[in-house]
Amino acid sequence: MxxxxxxxxxxxxxxxxxxxxxxxxxxxxxxxxxxxxxxxxxxxxxxxxxxxxxxxxxxxxxxxxxxxxxxxxxxxxxxxxxxxxxxxxxxxxxxxxxxxxxxxxxxxxxxxxxxxxxxxxxxxxxxxxxxxxxxxxxxxxxxxxxxxxxxxxxxxxxxxxxxxxxxxxxxxxxxxxxxxxxxxxxxxxxxxxxxxxxxxxxxxxxxxxxxxxxxxxxxxxxxxxxxxxxxxxxxxxxxxxxxxxxxxxxTLDKPLEGLRLGVVKEHYGAGLDGEVESAVRAAIAQYESLGAEVREISLPHSKYAVATYYVIAPSEASSNLARYDGVHYGYRTDQTKMVAELAAERKALSDAGDEAGLAQLDTALVRMYRKTRAEGFGPEVKRRIMLGTYALSAGYYDAYYLKALKVRRLIRQDFDAAFEQVDLIASPVTAAPAFKLGEMVDDPLAMYLVDLYTVSANLAGIPGISVPCGFNTAGLPIGLQLLAPPLKEARLLRGAHMYQQATDWHQRRPAFSATPSE
Amino acid sequence: MSNAYTTVIGLEVHVQLATHSKLFCRCSTQFGAEPNTQTCPVCIGMPGTLPVMNRQAYQLALRTAVALNCDIPEFTKWDRKQYYYPDLPKGYQISQYDLPMSDDGFLEIADAKDRFEPKRVRIIRAHLEEDAGKSIHDEAAGKADSEIDLNRTGTPLLEIVSQPDMRSAAEARAYLEEMKLLLTYIGVSDCNMQEGSLRCDANVNLHLDHEGESIATPIVEIKNLNSFRAVERAIEYEAARQYKEWQENSEPPKARQKYLARPKQTRGWDDAAGVTRAQREKEESSDYRYFPDPDLAPVITKGDEVQAVREALPELPAALRERLGEDYGLGTYDADVLVNQGRALVDYYLAVADGSGDPKAACNWVTQDVLRVLKDQESTIDQFGVSAENLAGLVKAIDDGQLPSSRAREAFEVMLADGSAVDAAITKLGIEQVDESALEDLCRELLAANPKIVADVQDGKQQAVGALIGQAKKKNPNADPALVRQICLKLIGEGV
Amino acid sequence: MSLTRQDVEKVALLARLQLTDDELATMTDQLAQIVDYVDQLAEVDTDGVEPMAHAVEVANVFAADEVRPSLPREAALANGPRTNGRGYLVPAVLGD
The missing domain is CATH 3.90.1300.10 (Amidase signature (AS) domain)
Known part of the structure; x- marks a missing residue:
């Protein structure tokens, strides 16, 4: 071996x-x-x-x-x-x-x-x-x-x-x-x-x-x-x-006695792939057969989680990525080229007598920033920087960023209430198995919606784990997500381990040809 | 002359707090190091780094806020103020926005020369933030690159914002001087303006009456004020400039409305030219997109902690002036002179006054002789040659009649030169009490030798006796000139 | 509210990004779509709800005021795209 x-x-x-x-x-x-x-x-x-x-x-x-x-x-x-x-x-x-x-x-x-x-x-x-x-x-x-x-x-x-x-x-x-x-x-x-x-x-x-x-x-x-x-x-x-x-x-091998497993009713709506749903339901049934008590719970604000996330995360990102400006580290645009380009624009505006255009023209420093960032970042990063900058800008802060912080607390409170009733929450990880390369590159919103089941844990700050729980007919893996209250990683791991002791999904391996493919 | 307008001034003071290390990393805050030798991944803002707040910086900020009579809210947090500038490596400054660590305080100002009535300048807020680095631009090189030095980046700053409560350049200067004094007394900053540890921006506009209507001219923020003198000059210049601008724009009504609706402008003070100049600004530059910094935990300060800070405060300048007046009988002017020299000199004075039991004489010695010597020697009181105990001894010796006041300065010089106590100085100078009969003998001798002077005095020229005083001093250095004069006149009057 | 191309241009300047005309058009469409989706937050009743800026609520985290060694200057400047061995160089910072 x-x-x-x-x-x-x-x-x-x-x-x-x-x-x-x-x-x-x-x-x-x-x-x-x-x-x-x-x-x-x-x-x-x-x-x-x-x-x-x-x-x-x-x-x-x-x-x-x-x-x-x-x-x-x-x-x-x-x-x-x-x-x-x-x-x-x-x-x-x-x-x-x-x-x-x-x-x-x-x-x-x-x-x-x-x-x-x-x-x-x-x-x-x-x-x-x-x-x-x-x-x-x-x-x-x-x-x-x-x-x-x-x-x-x-x-x-x-x-x-x-x-x-x-x-x-x-x-x-x-x-x-x-x-x-x-x-x-x-x-x-x-x-x-x-x-x-x-x-x-x-x-x-x-x-x-x-x-x-x-x-x-x-x-x-x-x-x-x-x-x-x-x-x-x-x-x-x-x-x-x-x-x-x-x-x-x-402590992994200590079984969870009297485990109360929560199943979120809002999780099983339209959009959930049938094969994923049956694999997740089968996993939940497996827990029941291991002695767990399954309880239906509600996370009423979970449907707002993606919207909340796509305000907060880009807002913070727009700020965190401001430091990439070509001054202290990282990429900088070709300065000579940039200066020449700016001079040409200035001349054109000047020749046309466009005073307003001249007043609007970037300084060399601002142009250096803008070109550096335009060339250094890819489209998704730019999209999120734009989204976050917008959400934090004057006039929109309250409607977007501040609002999202409040909904975030409601999402956290949903979990606090749920964990009064259950020890762990089980759910799908994604609504569908792996998608094709290139399938969603032009549809950012569809891509964001893939995060439906996962973003809540980040917003609430709670731990979560994904474990293999089956394969679809095309042979693609399906994951089960378990969530636990803050700092209950030991419980989360024991719960997930208990499942792996009873199943062998995690032992399957993808096939590789014997010789390196080129 | 009654003024055509009132100048309205608010000041924003930035003071560097005297910590050893920076606000969010442990790099040194020492001034004057070679460029970019006091930086680390955190203050360079490198990817992945995180800020951790310096406890001492918060404590110094808290002490200052309490000394400025501010309220200290139980909850405070830090926010990111976002703008692009090469000396701001993270692309945001960690500052405080809607929940500053302190608000609603005041500082009292007065003028010993009575140029304005004492007043209370209200303080809107004082908040803790990080300093930016420096951009060095070689003007001569024109379009050459600017060089960025990040040594100063992350130094803790307290921003203290006043209400627009000042009405003259003199008041503004008094506010800054009193602020500086307070900050030095409580030991939170060295307030060195040359090194940039105390900086100031002034917001200035005019209130005036136009055909019965109250008018406020657009506010101008003046930057680049590098000395207290510059603040005074810039305010005076700006008031006159704004008044001229108002006169040019007050008619017709349309022009007036347009002028009055103009947004706040930023102007830079050019000290050499003595003028303010408009600074180029982008329309969007004021959208700072503040939001709570997710990397920093908020700070909770309970009332009992604030109380402990209040109780631990040293005596503040205002209280000290009052005590010098009430307990030591000093006038406002003298108290001001002493307190403005700093706590160490006040302590010296207090020791002299207490040791001699003569606070007035002690004050004269300290404010005249001691300060003169310190000025000549360009030194400070802790290096001064005459200890407070010895100076108290000198004052006492004069009061006890052991040292004639006519020779006190000589004794002081000796004590200053060799650090001796007054007794040793008296011995060294051979000072002794001359008894009155010996002095009378001396005077008789002199009068006998100078019949011309006697005759002159008898003719009514009393001043002629002056010549005898010099002779008496020569024969006996301890002869008290006043006494010699008095005896001589008496003897002539008796017709010796 | 709907996002316009002018909004997007303004945000691009705030964010210091230079976008081509094509990028501006695509960005306007995509951001408008996302903003429309996010607008559903308006329907949540958040009266009296405290904003939650941190995932865990800790307070008063401080470090002691003790100086530690800084980076040697060469190491500090090593990642700078343009330096003169003393400092970082940028196109002239003028006017202030």
């Missing part, structure tokens, strides 16, 4: 017992990436040299009997949105193609301290904006189950990488479903922790009050292992919670 067939937890044990070395494990994964990723496109950059050096260092430490971190020798791949001083952090954007952060994100620092072996950086939608990874400025990522379809997004690289077996563990980020949705579409496990559970320091911000970093893996046990390593209070993040990190992996 190959090391790459093992789950992360199994691999950790194997390495711990000295039955294989970290270098062997890294080599095996690097070979698989070489062989398969041309087809999938999950990695933006593979750091073979760095990974092998880290692996060798772990082996040396083990040999010398030195203390080892909790992920010693485990290969991990990271979404290209978390700063790593070892190289570039691009957010899949032209804007940051040349950006080399002089510091490590807290999560990256924790992975290094845990003796993980960092394989490389994963593709994503530009600045984590999107649900198909098609907004990457650099490459397309394909769903390992059907190469003509999207892996979802924005952590599509992370989900595809784990599904294709190109890393046992991956780190993703989730602002409106960006971990859970691609996990669901690729048939892997993805967890978005409680807001504040994992540090955001070094995570390039999309929407600061919604962003969270989380684990992606093949099994719930592996997700628990990775979460435990990256969670915890960080003095560099004022919004991180000062709560001790439970031993998620160690």
């Amino acid at each position: 190959s090391l790459a067939d093992l789950t992360a937890s199994e691999l950790l044990d194997t390495l711990g017992r000295g039955e294989a070395s970290a270098v062997e494990a890294a080599r095996e994964y690097l070979a698989l990436i070489e062989q398969r990723d041309g087809d999938i496109g999950s990695y933006l950059r593979v750091d073979a040299e760095g990974a092998l050096a880290q692996a060798a260092e772990v082996d040396r430490k083990r040999e010398a009997g030195e203390e080892l971190g909790p992920l010693a020798g485990l290969p991990v791949a990271v979404k290209d949105v978390l700063c790593d001083s070892a190289g570039a952090t691009t957010c899949a954007s032209r804007m940051l193609e040349q950006f080399h952060p002089p510091y490590d994100a807290t999560v990256v620092a924790k992975l290094k301290a845990a003796d993980a072996v960092l394989l490389g950086r994963l593709n994503m939608d530009e600045f984590a904006m999107g649900g198909s990874t098609e907004n990457s400025a650099f490459q397309v990522t394909r769903n390992p189950w059907d190469r003509g379809r999207t892996p979802g997004g924005s952590s599509g690289g992370s989900a595809a990488c784990v599904a294709a077996g190109l890393a046992p563990l991956a780190v993703g980020t989730d602002t409106g479903g960006s971990i859970r949705q691609p996990a669901g579409l690729c048939g892997v496990v993805g967890l978005k922790p409680t807001y504040g559970r994992v540090s955001r320091y070094g995570l390039v911000a999309f929407a600061s009050s919604l962003d969270q970093v989380g684990p992606m893996a093949r099994t719930v046990r592996d997700a628990a292992l990775l979460l435990e390593a990256i969670a915890g209070h960080d003095p560099h993040d004022a919004t991180s919670l000062e709560e001790p990190v439970p031993q998620y992996a160690a």
Whole structure:
């Protein structure tokens, strides 16, 4: 059996017992990436040299009997949105193609301290904006189950990488479903922790009050292992919670006695794919057979979640992305060309005697900003910056941004009330399985509506997990989402693990031809 | 002359708080470092970085707000003020918008020379925000690039906004001086205008009467005011300029309406030319799109914490002036001179006054001799050569008659030179009391030797006796000139 | 309310984006569609509801006022697209 067939937890044990070395494990994964990723496109950059050096260092430490971190020798791949001083952090954007952060994100620092072996950086939608990874400025990522379809997004690289077996563990980020949705579409496990559970320091911000970093893996046990390593209070993040990190992996096998599982009545309306609905209902029935009590609950404001999200997230994004102005880091437009262009415009206006036009003409500085940002950002990022700028601008603030903040509280209160009655909430992750590449690129609103089941958890700040719960007739994975009250990740993981103990959806693997396709 | 208009002035003061590190990162706030040597990923605004608030900055801001008699709301938060400028690396400034940390305070101003009536200037709000960096543009190079230095980026600033309660340049200056004094007394800032730790913008307009109608001219905000003198000059210039502008636009009614409806304008003060100039502004530049900063937690300050801050405040300048008047019998002018020199000098004075038991004499010594020496030496009271205890000894020695006041300055110079106490100075100068009979003998001797002077005095030229005083001093340096004069006149009168 | 091309032009300047005529047209259509969708928030009764700007409600998070080393200047400027070794360079900042 190959090391790459093992789950992360199994691999950790194997390495711990000295039955294989970290270098062997890294080599095996690097070979698989070489062989398969041309087809999938999950990695933006593979750091073979760095990974092998880290692996060798772990082996040396083990040999010398030195203390080892909790992920010693485990290969991990990271979404290209978390700063790593070892190289570039691009957010899949032209804007940051040349950006080399002089510091490590807290999560990256924790992975290094845990003796993980960092394989490389994963593709994503530009600045984590999107649900198909098609907004990457650099490459397309394909769903390992059907190469003509999207892996979802924005952590599509992370989900595809784990599904294709190109890393046992991956780190993703989730602002409106960006971990859970691609996990669901690729048939892997993805967890978005409680807001504040994992540090955001070094995570390039999309929407600061919604962003969270989380684990992606093949099994719930592996997700628990990775979460435990990256969670915890960080003095560099004022919004991180000062709560001790439970031993998620160690308590995983304790079954949830008398589990009350909530089913949201608003979730099963028009638009939900029939095969998805039956898979989710079957999963709920599975819980019942495991002794859970299923209760119907209501989240009356859930239908406003997408609208609320698409005001708050773009508003924050428009502000967070203002810093990309070509001055202190990142891309800048060709200044000579820009100056010449401006001079030509000035001359034309002047020749035409157009005083008003001249008064309106950008200064060189303003034109530098505008061209830099026009050339550095892709269309979806521009769309969201525009939307957010509009929502915050004079005259619209109260109607959009402030209104959305109020509805956000109502959404949170719906959850607070629901969790009085139930321990976990079960739902679909998406209304349909993976869609075709290119299918929605020209219809942003339709793309936004894909986030229907996932955005509420970000707005409310609660944890959620996506676990595989079946396949449709075309062989595409279907995901089940479980949601828990704030900081109840242990309960969430135990609930999801309980399901995986009783099912084998998560053990299925997509097919790969034996020879690398070109 | 009764003025044709009233000048209405509101001031916005920005003061850098005296923390060691910046507001949201731990880079040094030291002034004067080489460009871009005091920056880190956070204050450069690099992707992924997050702000964490400096506790001391908040405490200093709170102390200031309490000293300015502001209300401190229990809940306050920080907002992003968004605009593009190369010295603002995040594309937004973290500031406070609708829920500032303090509001509704006041500062009292008065003029020792009575140029205006004492008044209370109301303060709208004081809020905590981050400073921007600096853009350096080489004017000579014309269209060359500007250079950006981010060392100052993120330094904590308190913005203090007054109501438009001032009515003259003198009042505006008094407000700034009193503000600076207060801030220095409570130790929240060094208020160095040259280094930019105290900055000021002035909002100026005119109120006037036009055919029985009250008119307010459009408000002008004046920027680039780099000294208190510049504030005074700019306000005076601007008032005159606005009045001229009003006269040019007051008729016909259509022109007047158009003029009065003009939005607030920003003008920059050109100190060398002594004029204000309009600054170029984009129409959209004022849409700052404020919204709560999701990266920062709000701050909750309970009433008992505010009370503790209030109780821990040192004595403020106004209270100190009052105490010097009531307990030490000093006039407004003297109290002002002392208090305006700063707390250390006041403490010195208090020690001299208390040690000597003669607050008036102590005040004369401190405000005249001590301040003169400090000025000559360009030094401060903590480096001064005569300790408060020794100066008190000197005052006491004069009062006790141990030291003739005629020789007190000599003694002071000796004490200043070698740090000695008054007794040692007296010994060193050989000062001793001359008893009156010895002095009378001396005078008889002098009169006998100078019959011409005696005759002159007898002829009514009393001033002739002056020549004898010099001779007496030569024979005995301790001879008190007044006494010599008095004895000589008495003896001549007796017909010696 | 419906979004016009003029609105979009104004927002593009505020956001410091330069859009081509084609982009402006597409952007106007797409934003109008999204704004129409978002307008459904108006029907929610939010009287007396406190806005929720943070996902978790923590307060009074401070750091101690202790100076830590800054980045060496070379490292600080290393990512700058245009520098002179002392500072970041930008097209002339004039008039203020």
